[in-house]
Amino acid sequence: MSQYNAFENFIANIEKAAAVLNLPESDYANLKICERELKVSIPVEMDNGGVKVFEGYRVQHSSLRGPCKGGIRYHQDVEIEEVKALAGWMTFKCALANLPYGGAKGGVIVDPSELSEKELEKLTRRYTIKILPFIGPNQDIPAPDVGTNSQIMSWLMDTFSAMKGYTIPGVVTGKDVEIGGSLGRAEATGRGLHIVIKEFLMLNNISPATTRVAIQGLGNVGNVTAEYLHKLRCKIIAVSDVSGGIFNPDGLDIKSILQHVRAKKLLSSYEEGTFTRITNKELLLTPCEILIPAALQNQITAEIAKELKAKVIIEAANGPTTTDADTILAQKNIPIIPDILANAGGVIASYCEWVQNMQGIKWTVKQVNEVVQTHLIESLNLVIQTSQDYKISYRLAAYVVALTRLVKAHKLRGIFP
Ligand SMILES: NC(=O)c1ccc[n+]([C@@H]2O[C@H](COP(=O)([O-])OP(=O)(O)OC[C@H]3O[C@@H](n4cnc5c(N)ncnc54)[C@H](O)[C@@H]3O)[C@@H](O)[C@H]2O)c1
Structure with a gap:
């Protein structure tokens, strides 16, 4: 274990x-x-x-x-x-x-x-x-x-x-x-992450063009996130997969990298353009504005957190930050947009798919994208507001909002028998 x-x-x-x-x-x-x-x-x-x-x-x-x-x-x-x-x-x-x-x-x-x-x-x-x-x-x-x-x-x-x-x-x-799958579902998690990041940058008056990004993991979630952030004109300076990472302080050739990984090839065999090879640990420690762990859980440990140089962490993976790392990052004033908010685009689009299946109807990709965007922006604003109201981290604020709704449901339903 x-x-x-x-x-x-x-x-x-x-x-x-x-x-x-x-x-x-x-x-x-x-x-x-x-x-x-x-x-x-x-x-x-x-x-x-x-x-x-x-x-x-x-x-x-x-x-x-x-x-x-x-x-x-x-x-x-x-x-x-x-x-x-x-x-x-x-x-x-x-x-x-x-x-x-x-x-x-x-x-x-x-x-x-x-x-x-x-x-x-x-x-x-x-x-x-x-x-x-x-x-x-x-x-x-x-x-x-x-x-x-x-x-x-x-x-x-x-x-x-x-x-x-x-x-x-x-x-x-x-x-x-x-x-019976839904248009827009396959890329919804990565697309949703970019919606959250775009809104967060806007609320903090930060231009995407001055935003350097490092992404750990280029699977379903990571590669779509990279594509959309590239389109948003963020500078993606480091990416990795299970075989290791690559780094270029002036920005990587994202189109060519995505072509490579989408052909089911590992980054270790990628050889186009200019870059330096780095380890996954080095990727997590890259100086950048946004670090996106999009691989597995428990990647940002206390040891990593102590040396971490990113300004903000956006959790694409589920549970990428350990609890002791969370405490260290709070002391270092590094905000974290938590997984249960940042990567929710996937389950929101899944909800759209399920609604279509249950009703025997088909939505356009525009309809699906609109539902995803509305729910994500509403959640982000509610979490930011709650974090300001109680002077707590975004993660705790996200739990507070969700727990309030769950407790209300529990009270309304009561206990049977
Ligand atoms: N797929 C979804 O719609 C979705 C939705 C919400 C959350 N998530 C979460 O996002 C994360 C990634 O999911 P996915 O669907 O993209 O998985 P995936 O299997 O498609 O991709 C995982 C990526 O992480 C890399 N990786 C694996 N082990 C690694 C390691 N030790 N170090 C560095 N990189 C490593 C792999 O090479 C790959 O690039 C998971 O935590 C998952 O629970 C996924």
């Missing part, structure tokens, strides 16, 4: 927000324990004829405000405490974005790059069967996360539909457009 217990950190943030709001424990005790935790075994017949058994999870943290919603992660380091934290963050992210959803997350301990396409399909279909009684468009709606994609969501939807006897597109979001 990781030295950081993400779920304990999540609960600590709830406690801090409850203290700000002066809430009695009985108002929020239900958010400190997940509603349901499912652990499953997934046997897969491999291409070589042998059988491998994988372990997977689906955790539903809270359904107070609506059906549970959250991605599925395929990664070799998946562990239950992390899945619980990711589920809890989804509850707070959906509440902050004011979506009618609760929070969930799933994961399978597997390195998907080591499986063939056929093995990956078998794994996904068997995992779907194992969690099938607990998911559904009114119950719990999965989506892609690290290591999963629209193809995996399509297999999940097909398996679920086959078992029910009719096509049910609303059981997952992040599907391909041809089978």
Whole structure:
């Protein structure tokens, strides 16, 4: 297990927000324990004829405000405490974005790059069967996360539909457009990050042209963020992926880098133009206006925070900053736009996809983008206002806004029986 217990950190943030709001424990005790935790075994017949058994999870943290919603992660380091934290963050992210959803997350301990396409399909279909009684468009709606994609969501939807006897597109979001996916969903998280950054720069009278950006991770989220920030004329001076990073103080050739990584190649094999190779640690310590961790959790540790030189951190990944690093960064007056606000564009667009599926309608990309933008800007302004009202960090303010809504829902619904 990781030295950081993400779920304990999540609960600590709830406690801090409850203290700000002066809430009695009985108002929020239900958010400190997940509603349901499912652990499953997934046997897969491999291409070589042998059988491998994988372990997977689906955790539903809270359904107070609506059906549970959250991605599925395929990664070799998946562990239950992390899945619980990711589920809890989804509850707070959906509440902050004011979506009618609760929070969930799933994961399978597997390195998907080591499986063939056929093995990956078998794994996904068997995992779907194992969690099938607990998911559904009114119950719990999965989506892609690290290591999963629209193809995996399509297999999940097909398996679920086959078992029910009719096509049910609303059981997952992040599907391909041809089978009920939404226009605008694939790039919504990165596009949303750029909306938040653009608004934040405007509110602080900072010109994008004088803004140097470093981005860790160039996957689904990082590469779209880089594209939009480049279009906004920010100067992207450092980027990285799992193989390491590259740096140019005058700005990198983003178009050519994105072409390379979108062809599923690692940055270590990128050789165009002028740059210096750097490590992921060096990327996090790059002097810049905006640092965007867009890879995995627990990247900005206390050790990194002590030397960090960015002026602002925008969390694209879920949980990239450890709690002790958070404290150090607050002492250094480095503001953090937290994950549950900054990366919410993805789940807002997922909500658009689900609404279209439930009603059998199709929205234009303009309609989807407008919904994403409205919810994100409303959340950002509310978080900034709350942070000023209570003189607290943006992260704590985001928890305060979300917790207020969750406690209200709890009071309205009461306890059954
Ligand atoms: N996909 C979404 O819509 C979405 C929505 C909200 C939040 N997120 C979060 O954003 C983060 C990234 O998700 P994604 O969908 O882009 O994943 P992805 O798998 O597409 O990309 C991950 C990127 O991080 C890099 N990476 C992996 N390990 C690394 C390491 N040790 N050091 C540096 N780089 C490393 C990979 O090379 C890749 O470039 C995750 O925390 C995820 O939970 C994703």
